[in-house]
Amino acid sequence: MKTQAQQLAGPLSAAVANLCVGLQPQVSPATAAGFREVLRRLSAPLQVAVAGRIKSGKSTLVNALIGRRVAPTDVGECTRLVTRFQYGTVDRIEVVFTDGRKQVLPFQPNGSIPPDLGVDIDKVSHVEAYLTNAVLRDLTVIDTPGLGSLDAASVARTEALLGTLSHTGPDSDSAGTDSAVSDSAVSDSVGLDPVSRNAVAGAEAVLYVVTQGVRADDQQALAAFTAATASREAGPVNAIAVLNKADTIAAETVEGSNGDTWQAAVLLAERQAHTLKPRVADVLPVIGLVAESTETGGFTSADADALRRLADLDEATRETMMISADLFVSWECDVPVGTRTRLLEKLDLYGIGKALEAIDGEPNITAGALRRKLLDASGLDGVRAKLNAVFRSRADGIKAAAALASVTSLAAASGDPNERQRVHDAIEVLLAKPEAHQLRLLEALTLVASGAVAMPTDLVEEVLRFGSSPDLSEQLGLRGRPPQELMAYALERAGWWRSFASFGATPAQSRVAHVVHRAYFLIWQQLRGRR
Ligand SMILES: Nc1nc2c(ncn2[C@@H]2O[C@H](COP(=O)(O)OP(=O)(O)OP(=O)(O)O)[C@@H](O)[C@H]2O)c(=O)[nH]1
Ligand SMILES: [Mg+2]
Structure with missing residues (x-):
């Protein structure tokens, strides 16, 4: 197998890649095939799905982020398909059929993907668009048809694809070369049974598009989306929401806006953040159009x-x-x-x-x-900054955590208790290493955010702050305060969480508390090192 270490997002991805390579000879051929798939995904750019209700403006936002009007908006069958926008050395559109066959299509004269593909859409798995745009070098953007749409076929296609993306996706390095290369990547993973495929597949992060008034089923859709993402829960670590079409908000309906549309959007986004958190890191207003x-x-x-x-x-x-x-x-x-x-x-x-x-x-x-x-x-700059802060700067951790979840699911799916134990032990060894602390922290954040580990509200907020920003003072909730104060606070909280881990906590809380204690201690160490 090719070594692609130089393409890995960072040390955490490298550690999980090493784990996969080390385990490969000790597991069944089926699990090993799954591990190869995990390795392939680890070396690809972070996969961000843009999800949300129909006509919420997903494709419009995708175009804005890529900086090119390439995704068809508004009409045409393409709005019912999943399209993956990834980096390539030449621009190319490939229609991928459910049987793995591919067909290259020309762009429209205006540079967009044709709204109607001229093929039997029922046989289409998804569309791969390779673009030379630099934004895509470290981010693959996946445009999805509206979740919660009435069109059951599109929903099925989205769910199926988010659950099986990786099995038809060509190697990232084959972009722009002839399809023979990517076909071999397909045959490589086509042997995966559906369970394993599910275990390794799924987008690693979500940009969730809502419009005025998060409805109850928006949250359901978010949960459904999570179910499709390789058993990775959406949480503050890997999910951001935007309140799109901010321009269409009637300011007079929002108290405190003083009749200002943008101000109304900011206030509404804050309210929605209350509803959607901690499923998402934040809700930002934007005018996609x-x-x-x-x-x-x-x-x-x-x-x-x-x-x-x-x-x-x-x-x-x-x-x-x-x-x-x-x-x-x-x-x-x-x-x-x-x-x-x-x-x-x-x-x-x-x-x-x-x-x-x-x-x-x-x-x-x-x-x-x-x-x-x-x-x-x-408001696009704000969205970009958030994408950078939440996704790009932590791509290594997000990818590694997703890969680790896949490895765990693969082992669980194997049905061989010995194999499961071997994989489990290897993961324990990995997580015990000091370098893997960041992974444990991401896992803890996700457990707390999803409610899998119950905590009092104030502690939930405190824990989730670690995921809010790469900035240490913000992680401490003391933005802009002097270093001396930051250090004192980090040390105090480290002590508090250590005793919480020992006394008055359930075993699950205790495990989280140990990780949080260590996180504070490491922040303190880092702050001290800066002096
Ligand atoms: N006023 C306004 N219209 C917008 C905005 N964003 C998107 N639209 C319009 O909303 C319509 C739907 O946009 P799309 O980007 O196709 O929405 P979508 O979520 O991709 O739709 P589906 O893929 O069909 O689910 C288009 O007519 C866009 O021009 C916005 O911020 N403000
Ligand atoms: Mg669309």
Whole structure:
């Protein structure tokens, strides 16, 4: 087997990879095949699924994040398919059929995936899109059809695929080469039985898209999604939510917003965070449509010109037009209707309003500066920063923890008690090593977040703070405080958790408490080392 150590996300992934390699000769051929699959996934970029209800704006957001209008939005059968966007040396679309067969398709002239593929969609497993975009180098983005959709077939396809992604996915290094290479990767894993496939498959992280008003079944959908992700629970470690279509929120319905749409979105997102936490690390407001238009070249200098002309209209006309999308298009004015429709499609009324404000404040604003203002208004930067903080910076831990969960499931599925014991022992040895502390902490966070280990609310919050940020002061809940105070607090909490582990805790709580104690101790050590 190829050694791909140089592609691993970091030391934790390397440790789990070593564990797999070491165990391979000691397990049945079926389990060994599963381990090979785990190894392959460990060396691929972090797999982030974008999930949520139908028409919540998932594909729009995917385009904004990739910086290219490549995922079809709104209409077409492609919105019912799972599409994986991954890094490749040349742009290429591959339709993968349920029997493992593949067919290469051309892009549309505008660079997007055709909304209708011209193949029998019932036989399609998913679509692989290889793109040269740098964002994808360390993140594979998986666009999914709406969960909770009425279309049972798409739901089944999503669940099936999130449960079996890896078995048809080609090696990441085969991207852009001929399909013979990737076919061998398929035959490599096609031998996996469904149970093992499930054990190793699944996205490693989720970006969950909600819109105004998290409904009860959004939480259910999140739970259903988790069920499909290789028995990895979604939690603050590997899940983020966005409140999309923030522009469509009626500010007057949100108390405290002072009639400001963005402020309303921020407040709603906070409320939703209460509902969805600790299933997700955070809920951030975003306007996917504006983000997409400004990040993918959709917003042009012709659009900026048209907006300048609109800004020049007399105040009464302008005010009337901004009342509703209908009036904006139908009201008599000398900006052509087609131009106005185009602006609406790209920015919607809120984005247009923001642009007009910007022009009012700075009449000679360039198209580039206007684009930047709109991008700022979209909230995409905040989402990117969160993705970096929660996913990218911890990809090693997330991948390693997912791989370890797969290894455990594979052993459990093998049916051979000796084999299960061998794997179990090897994992224990690995976790006992000091380097593996981060893995134990991620596991503890997930256990606490999912409620698998019950804790009093204040302790839950304290534990989950470790997952909130890579920044030590934020992990301590003492952002911006002087180092001396941070150290004293870390030491005090370390002591507290040690006694909690020994007294007054259930065995499960006690295991978590030991990990938390150590986490504080390590933070203290790190802080001391900085002085
Ligand atoms: N006003 C507004 N419209 C948006 C926003 N984001 C997406 N849309 C629109 O919502 C519609 C659905 O967007 P998609 O990106 O196709 O949604 P999706 O979740 O991928 O839909 P399915 O794949 O069919 O489930 C499109 O018309 C988008 O232009 C937003 O932030 N604001
Ligand atoms: Mg879609």
